[in-house]
Amino acid sequence: MLSRRAEDGGFAFCYPLPSSLPETYYAVFILNSLNEKIPEKERLVDYLHSSLKMNPHSVYFVLNTLNLLGEELPDVEGFAVERLNRAMSRVKKVEVRDIHELESGITATYSFDMPNVLREVYSLVNVLRLLNVKCKELKKARDFVRMFEKKEGHAKGFGVKIPNLEDTYYCVYVLSERDEEVVRFITNREWKDGGFSKVPESYPPYIEDTFFAVESLHIMGEKYRNVKTIRYISGLQNADGGFRRSVYLGTSSLEFSYYAVKSLLRMLY
16 A cells, blocks of 8 residues: 555555546555554645645645545635535536536546536535535535436436436435435346355446445445355455556556455445
């Protein structure tokens, strides 16, 4: 983990690439989970403050990492409220079928999907909750994500284009309420030998889909603990200590390792 540390105090995908905010958050979460002390913490905090920009991507990762470090959070309430309103109002001006074409201004380091408005709304709601802000926009966000409900038989998921585990996770977080139809949607994607797949009965399961499923179930109060899924995730660990995306993809990354570690923690504790 510390081998990914960069000279500026943050963490990078690999040497000699520069630090990035997502990798830094993933690394700090994992180190905290292992009760490992972070060397030169002050340099890391300086890197975070110097990297703070007024866009959802930066604000989300900087505040979440500072929160893990027990540091005071910068006051970005005004930005978060304004940007959340802008994201929601922008979507209302177009047809739902065109929503996937909108640019949200937030990306993940190795995301396999294009940015979408649900990720942006999730990020901004998360920031407002971290800051303990109570505002009408949080209720508006709950109403907003319900626009993306999509039935799948007796189940219900969420999606910008089609229902999927990633978008469902974003919406479940914003709604923060139990929904039995959503629970069924998620469990329908559980692979028989552990892990979760993008669509029912598809193979292989991927670590990001497993993370989105386990986290969503946790948010909805579902105590999920499947020994097969624990074994599946454990089997993704490489010799370098990191985790890969699937049984077929062998490269470790901080992102995949974060998904693995957090999912294991949810199931084991």
